[in-house]
Amino acid sequence: MTWLVWRQHRIQFLLGAALLAAFAILIVITGVQVANQYRAAQAACALHQGCLHVGGLFMGSHVVGFLVISTLAAPVLVGLFWGAPLVAAEAEAGTTQFAWMQSVTRKRWLTVKIGWMLLAAAIWGGVISALVTWWQSPNNAEQLDQFNPGRFDLMYLVPVAYSLFAMALGIAAGAVLRRVLPAMAVTLAGFIAVRALVALLLRPHYMTAVTAYYKVTSGFTPPGAFWQIASGIVGPNGQPIPQPNNMPYIDGVPQNALPASCAPLANGPGRPAGSCAQALAHIRGFLTYQPADRFWAFQGIETGIFLLLTAALIAVTAMLLLRRDA
């Protein structure tokens, strides 16, 4: 079976490997430049004694930066071009009737085919993720944004799980629809929908977010690469206070949320007193966030969700192909 899988799909495998190699060369060359730039900036800071940040400097070329961000779409490619045709193309051409009339059970045919395809998907996702993670590491150290949506999805474990999921989705869509183009359309739509739903609706709730309250004037920043979910100011009873733009602010609080005794302060400096000081004392800032030390737990949970989805899709495919008439 492996021989046939290789013979049938070797062009796809080689094309995929060539794409990975080209991406790797680009990333390694520019990545070395990024790393050098970072080290030079750090050295310059050391000379000026104690500049803690290299100053939000974006490291690496914008073209490559864009390419790195666009690897968000890399997983779905394996689903579209390898997964969707895997069963659908054979069903369309009728070649399942050739394969299934050799002395090989459908179960083995499916196991070997899916096994190699999932391995290929894992390698695809894994290599891309490793390259991107490495390329991004100076930026991560500097900008501390690896927990944010859109960055979290690019690095470490999750791209591997996304690739496996996309592959399984493509295979299942092909097995259900038995036509390549509709299967590709369903794979694309399904992948985007599931990724968006998980990232927007589920991910913020993997663990209960932490909310910190602080004096508006002092501000608050949690340590490390935390993920900010919400922030703002609340009144004495915890009610949120809107922060409009077209409004004078007194000690970080919009004037309309304060008593009239604060009005003089809107036009010039001064110390709040009396009722104004009392009102200000009861208004606090809040920050709802996922602390930086939960990063790996979140990577693990998200990976687990997509691995479960992958397993479910493979189970559906197997049930369909083993039970249905050829």
Add this chain to the structure above:
Amino acid sequence: MTPMEQVLGRGPGSHGRAPEPAAVQTYGLTKRYGKVIALNDCTITVPEGRISALIGPNGAGKTTLLRLLAGLARPTAGEAVVNGGSPRQDPAFLADIGFLAQEIPLYRRLTAEDHIQAGAHLNPRWDAASVRERLASLNIPANRAVGKLSGGQRAQVALALTLAKRPRLLLLDEPVAALDPLARRNFLGLLADAVAAGGLTVLLSSHLVADLERVSDHLIMLASSRVQLCGDIDDLLAEHRILVGPRKDITGLQRSHRVVQATRTPRQTTLFVRLSGPGAPVVDPAFQASEVSLEELVLAYMGQDAPPALANVTAIGEEK
């Protein structure tokens, strides 16, 4: 009669003959696709070591029957026994079945040589040399993508691959449809040789009665999803007669023989009848009986020449 007796007692023709080993037996095999019945209550026997012909008009259920026997489809009801077991997903069962679908499924981008190697990886017995030899003798390039071969060449490749598996039962769905008359004759000769060499049973579907007559001596005929005939061709021919006589009431005749088809002109009646037994006497001396050819037999049961006005008499599809 029990199903088993129905299968073994293949009509009166087999009286006194020892039951022959069967490569395929089915009992009431039925396949529905939603509301459509593709095969209805099909009980047949395919004798071992011979070439059996599966004949029927388009849509009669021939492909469905072959796919059920190969295990590519599951019956809605009934049972099939193929090579001593029910069709199943088991390498040993699959190794003994060769099935070639009508669509000639081959990987269009792969070459014949690729298919030969795939077969070698996927089958316990695989006669790669026979395929290479056959392709060479037919001047079919083994290293060209099969999608670039002509339809006839593709069919030859597929047939050679199906034979290379060395199956015990070969199920061929319209295998010669894509071949020219010479290639057809050549291929059927090859099949006859393979069967004569022993250990092989063939069930072959086709529209071409003349081709089947040359190589097969057992006939299964389907029409309207039902089995119309199943038996040795000699027995079936001996059981049928064409009766020509004056235009008169035929109820007496119908009592002792089954009228398959009747054609009337103002002056005479032509009846195609199944006798109560092979060579049984025709009860009405007013009718003159003559023997039937295989072609006539097949056409009578296909009902292709039955005028619609006589549909009540033709009684196609009523096997009682």
